[in-house]
Amino acid sequence: MASSVECELVEMTFNGNGDISAAKDVEKGVVNSAFTQSNSDQDSQKVIVVVSEGSNDKIESEGSASADQEEANCSAAAGCMMDRVSNWYKRNATSVKYAMKWTLLLLWIVYFIWTMIYNFKDGFDSSNEPAIRLISLNACAAFCVSYWAIKKYYGSQIWKGLQPFITKVSHFANNHRLMVGWVLPCFLIIAFAAVIIVDVALKDPSRLVSLVGMVVYISLFYVFSAHPSKVRWRPVILGLLLQFIFAYLILRTCIGYVTFKWLGDRIQEFLEHTDVSSKFVFGDSYTDHFLVFKVFPVVIFFNTIISVLYYLGVMQVIVEKIAWLMLVTMGTTTGESLNAATNIFLGQTETAMVIKPLLHGLTKSELHAVMTGGFATLAGTVMAIFMMFGVPANHLMSASVMSAPAALAMSKLFYPETQKTQVAIEDIEELAKPQESSIVEAASSGAMAAVKLIANILANIIACLAILEFFNQTLTWFGAAAGLKPPNYPELTFELICSYLMYPFAFIMGTPIADCKKVATLIGVKLFTNEVFAFSTLGALRKNRLFLESWENPALNQTLKYDIADECYILMSNSYSGKCLPAMSERAETVAIYAIGGFCNVGSTAIMLGVLGAMLPNRKKDLASTVFRAMIAGNVACHMTACIAGLISGPEAMNPETCQLYIT
Structure with a gap:
């Protein structure tokens, strides 16, 4: 029986003479099935007839049915009842959904109240992390739901009420362009200078080297700008100020430090769930092959979660709000603002897919900004790899966030806009919607996409390391032929060349002189090979520093000796001596994280193109003519972020000890 046909169950009486006495008129229906029901009276039987509406055929029934026919008829009757239930649900679907939502909400409220009573029955305790996490989750959810409800039901009324005020502000801005265009930025610059003088110059003048580095980069970019006379200083100045504000909140305030550290710890904890799957698939010794069996499963897991969040629409909301902030504050266009915001979470390939509907209307300057944003920021998926190397998650997150406005600022300085943009803010609604039909399909698509990403990363690592080793062996051979060999001279290698070539850039970012060569090497390796190899080296240096700090103990006669020739620390004790570990200062590590925190390397230009x-x-010609400028702009954006980190990072920078009150 077709499910689309509405059914009726009709009870009729059948006597021994073959006549049917129906309880209701069934002339309008068609008997689809019937089954008998025996009575105590041997001369009659009850016949239950399944009648389908919509036909004028006469009813035909038989007074007896075989056992097989009875079973078939019962199935038909059950199907008819299911159709009735389905039709009832269709008529009342909205009410049922609301009832389910309110029931779930009520259950969640009861659960939340009970957990608060259980956890804080002896008084409020800020060190109760699970309870604090639950409070934060509920506060975030309440804010999002309230914002959605207000916008949906009262948004037009609020906008109508604010429109006269916005119109007045707009008229004032148009009539006082000088004040808005110059006085306000000048005021912000003066405020920035005051903070630098009071908080940096008077406490540690050596950190002003980073400020000099910012001035040098801005000056060079202006001199070599594609159109120096067309530079609009608003996105440049406000982009750098946004960078400074983010950095100050994260590095110099306990609230910002604790917030990002808490987020970083939660992400690290979240990613560790992959250990169960890695152990199940690869065995207990999966960590013996750290990159393949420990790191790459994290990439699959994280990419799956990002795909699910995009399917649910969560990421779109976050990205659009960040893009709106940049558009309003910096005055950048819709396309480049949206691209910069998306790059905080996704890589250059995924971001291009997200903004694909807007690409055809972008100007050449906007395309340059799109590529610069892709080069200057870190995707969340690759960020997870660097966390596995031991790089602090809070610095990685803040580096990606800070580099987004920096990328726009440097792009608009290096390649100013000379055309009128064709993309409006309303075009955001045309962004590609998720193609998946369910959350399960979205998760599967994310996992399969991660496989391609892993293959790309793995192929690049194998190729780059092989080429680097070949290059180093060749350089070493030529150097040895000219007398450059130990012990009198260091071997001639690619890293050695980079340590001298990038030395000035490392110095003007505020790196301590003793660590400039190491930071310069990391910058060169990232630029000419890839960021994965650079961050793995940085992670090893950081682990060495932490080990050396725990090793040094005069009470146990455990000391360190610095070897100037090899630039490493020798472990000394009564029972052990000789192992030499390279390491950097914590300040140099901080500068290096921000300096190499992007996809800006030679290999990425081919991917971008x-x-x-x-x-x-x-538009391949436009892309080819600007991609190398964009790669340079992406590098300088990362270096500007490192300059600000070097300017602010110091003894006053926040750490677990200074923020102990907030943490506990």
Whole structure:
């Protein structure tokens, strides 16, 4: 029986003579099935007839049915009842959904109240992390639901009420362009200078080297700008100020430090769930092959979660709000603002897919900004890899957030806008919607996409390390032929060349002189190979520093001796001597994290051209002519972020000890 046909169950009486006495008129229906029900009276039986509406055929029934027919008829009757239930649900679907939502909400409220009573029955305790996490989750959910409800039901009324005020402000801005365009930025610059003088210059003048580095980069970019006379200083100045505000909140206030540290710890804890799957698939010794069996499963897991969040629409909301903030404050266009915001969470390939509907309307300057944003920031998926190397999660997150406005600022300085943009803020609604039909399909798509990403990373690592080793062996051979060999001279290697070539850039970012060569080497390795190899080296240096700090103990006669020739620390004790470990200061590590925190390397230019060229085949010439400028701008954006970190990072920077009150 077709499920679309409405059914009726009709009871009729059948006597021994073959006549049917029906309880209701069934002339309008068609008997689809019937089954008998025996009575104590041997001369009659009850016949239950399944009648389908919509036909004028006469009813035909038989007074007896076989056992097989009875079973079939019962199934038909059950199907008819299911159709009735289905039709009832369709008529009352909205009410049922609301009832389920309110029931779940009520259960959650009861659960939340009970957990608060249970956890704080002896008084409020800020060190009760699970309870604090639950409070934070509920506060965030309440804010989002309230914002959604207000916007949906009262948004138009609020906008109508604010429109006269906004109109007045707009008229004032148009009539006082000088004040808005110059006085306000000058005021912000003066406030910035005051903070630098009071908080940096008077306490540690050596950190002003980082400020000099910012001035040097801005000056060079202005001199070599594609159109120096067309530079709009608003996005440049306000972009750098946004960078400074983010850095100050994260590095110099306990609230910002604790917030990002808490988020970093939670992400680290979240990613550790992959250990169960790695152990199940690869065995107990999976950590013996750290990169393949420990790190890459994290990439699959994280990419799956990002895909699910995009399917649910969570990421779109976050990205759009960040893009709106940049658009309003910096005055950048819709396309480049949205791209910069998306790059905080996704890589250059995924971001291009998200903003694909907007790409065809972008100007050449906007395309340059899109590529710069892709080069200057870190994708969340790759960020998870660097966390596995031991790089602090809070610094990685803040580096990606800070580099987003820096990328726009440097891009607008290096390649100013000379055309009128064709993309409006309303075009955001045209962004690609998720293609998946369910959350399970979204999770599967994310996992499969991660496999391609892993293959790309693995292929690049194998190729880059092989080429680097070949290059180093070749350089070492030529150097040895000219007398450059130990013990009198260090071996001639790619890293040695980079340590001298990038030395000035490392110095003007505020790196301590003793660590400039190590930071310069990391910058060179990242630029000419890839960021994964650079961060793995940085992670090893950080682990060495932490070990050396725990090793040094005069009471146990455990000391350290610095070897100037090899630039490493020798472990000394009564029972052990000789192992030499390279390490950097904590300040140098901080500067290095921000300096190499991006995809800006030579290999990424080919990826960028391949992705955007496939989407914009008619603009390959524009892409090819600007991609290397964008790669340079992305590097300098990261270096500007490192300069600000070097300017603010110091003895006054927040750490677990100074923020102990907030943490506990």
